[in-house]
Structure formats: structure tokens, C-alpha cells
Amino acid sequence: MAMATKGAAAAVVGSVATASCRMQLGGWSSNGMGSRPSATLCVPSRLRTEVLLRGLMATDVAAHDFRSKAGRRIHRCGSINLVRAEAVSASTVVPAGAGAQHAAALRKSRGAPVDLGKTHSMSLEQLEIVKSMDSWAGETLLPLLKPIERSWQPSDYLPDSSSESFYEDVRELRKRALEIPDDYFVVLVGDMITEEALPTYQTMLNTLDGTRDETGASPTPWGKWTRTWTAEENRHGDALNRYLYLSGRVNMRAVEKTIQYLIGSGMDPKTENNPYLGFVYTSFQERATFISHGNTARHAKEYGDMKLANLCGTIAADERRHEIAYTLIVEKLFELDPNGTMLAFYDMMKKGITMPAHLMYDGESQTLFDDFSAVAQRLGVYTAADYASILQHLVKRWKVENIPGLSGEAAKAQDFVCKLPSRIVRLAERAESKRAKDELKTARFSWVHNREVLLN
Ligand SMILES: [Fe+2]
């Protein structure tokens, strides 16, 4: 993932979405997983720090009671009879404004009271299921990673600084870049910055119960996967960063500040330390990056820059391979625990896929992420329609419509998820026609030396 543009579409979807649906889900546990019994793994005993518990209890204290059992702390979820399912609301599909989000992140970093949201929401039964997948992960996931000796490197796509032709090659690169407009560079920078926040994504994977890399060099298949995936992803930000530096078209200092802010802010994908939720999220995001890098490749080709097109296309191919791996994990979970996985899929879509760069900030603009998303939408690099198409793709990929024998709640979740893509498409179409009638809006981006770029 190192999840590129991811967010672009969301601004548009979010801005128009007013529809919400209410689903009666009697007895659904508040962890959204609907696992029965609703005892959920709270915190492994060795991690039972006061801070974590304080944060945990601050979240849903009214709905849970806490008790110790067999060395583990268990919190029992109360049931919620009414779940308000915001299908595609502004607050779920995309955050309401990067500036506000960033301010919230700053408040957190200054020690203001923190709401951790739900954490460790996977049930003990589900933890056992995940643990049973260890050898499957070794046999199925690890072969999808490429041996380093056969992997591409950023240097393969950029001028070689040790070569005599370096200056000439850079001159050629810059000449090609002159043919490319600022709006494309805004999107490419946003994609690059998102890739560069890779430490955040590795951290996210290592929050997941049952699959995290426990030591930092764990020999488990999950540990190997996470580290090697990160190592593959690391080339994406490196390559784009180096290209942008050489292009001479962007304000690298402003770009670098944005990266530093973003890594410092992190992200909150609302995956609750829960691999069911986490791998639905990564499945979605890997496809989102596959689409957005594929589109930046297509545009670069249209501008006549085949070398940049090849670089973006190569990154897109990595994202596709990663998507295959993450969707295989969720497919396996569907096989082992259809009800729990159905509810996890529903839960993530109900909450909306939070974009990984949603806390983007450059020290100046309070609306940077929204503006970047708007430009990506206008250029067709990542759009509301893409968001719907990803969901549609995953529904098909996991054969969600045909999963038999689901429990009442999971059956309702199945119905909701299957109908959601067409609802998003309708909303996107409405947004598009509204956008066409809107007054033209522009924003200045520090990334391109504060030049104005059209947003809609
Ligand atoms: Fe990826």
C-alpha cells in the first residue's frame, strides 16, 4: 500500500453525502464485529499498561465492563440495538478538513485528553482463527513477495549520478517535466508524500493482534511479510521523491516539511488492532494506490513523458501484487469465519476507508488534503467513482453476494455492503453534476511555489 492518493475521491463523496442508513441489528456487539459471545480480547496481559487501559476505558466505558480472566483482561461489550450506519458521510469517507485534523493531532501530541476509540476488538475465538493461519500465510503470502535480486530499484528509472551522462540525462528529464502542468505535479507530490509516510503504515500493521511483528525481527510468516512488504514499498517514495527533486518543478522544502508533519501526525484507520478490519483496510488501500499510480502513469504518457509513465506504472504493478496478497487474507478469513469477516467488511465500509494521508499539513494550508483530493478528482487520478469501483471489485472478489448461511446480522451486513457501491455511484454522479455547475475554485499549493491550481 503505502497508500497513495487515497483520499482523492473521498472529498467529493464526502462533500455530497448526506444519506445515511439506519440498520436494526439487534444484539450486535459494539465492537462492530458481531462476534458471539461478545467477549473481546482487550489487551494481552504483558501490554496491560495503565495508559492503554485508561485510554480504552475512556472510549466506550458505558458499554463495557472490565474484568480479569486467566491472566487476560477482558472487556465485555454491551449490545447495541441500533447502529447508525453512515454509508458515505463526510466524516467517514474523508475527514472534514486536514487543518482541523492536524490541529486535533497537535492537541493530542501536547498531552490533551485522548480518545483512543475502540482498541483490540477481536474476539478470543477470532484470535485463534488468525493464529491458525500462520502456516497458510507462509505458504501463500510470502511467495508473492519478490526476491530482492530480481526487484527493481529507483536507480533503474532515474539518471545515474555516477555516470558521465548524468547532467545530460537530468537536462532531458527536466525538459520533459516542463511539458507537464502544475496540477499533475500537485497530485504526484501528494502521492509521493503519502508513500513517504511508510513508517506510519508499518506501525499500523504492527498494531494488529495475532499478526504483528513481536520483536522487530520475528521469524513468523506475518513478521516476515510485514517487513518485506515495507521494504518493497520503501522504493515507491524514494523513486518519486528523487524524480520530483530532479524535475525542478516543485518546492522541495515545502514538500519535505509536509512529509515530516505527516509522519509526525500518523493516521487513524479505525482498524482497532483487529486484523479482520486491518486486512479489509489494506485490501482497499492497495487497490486505491494501484488505481492512482496507474492513472498518473497514463497522464504522464499523455504528456509525452514515457520514463515517468514507466516509473508510475512499475509502482502500480507492485500495488497490484500487494492487493492480491491482502485480498487473499480476507478471502481466507471469509472461508474460516464467514460471519465475523462479513461483519468486519461491513464495519469498515460503514466507517468509511480513512485515507492514509488525511492528516496532511504543510505548515500553511488548513485545507491541504481536501485541496489535493479535489485536484486528484478533477484530473481523474483518484475519484469518487474509483472508491465505488474498489468496493464493487472487493464484493465480487470475495464473492460476497453468494456467501451462504450467514447469521441474521451478517446477512444484513451482506445486503448493506452489496448495495453500497451503487449508492456511492449515484452520489458521485450527483457530485459530478454539482461540480460542473459550481463556480470555479482555485487553491495555492506551497508544493508548487504557491502557484494557483484549479480545484473543480
Ligand atoms: Fe502498496
Ligand SMILES: [Fe+2]
Ligand atoms: Fe506504495
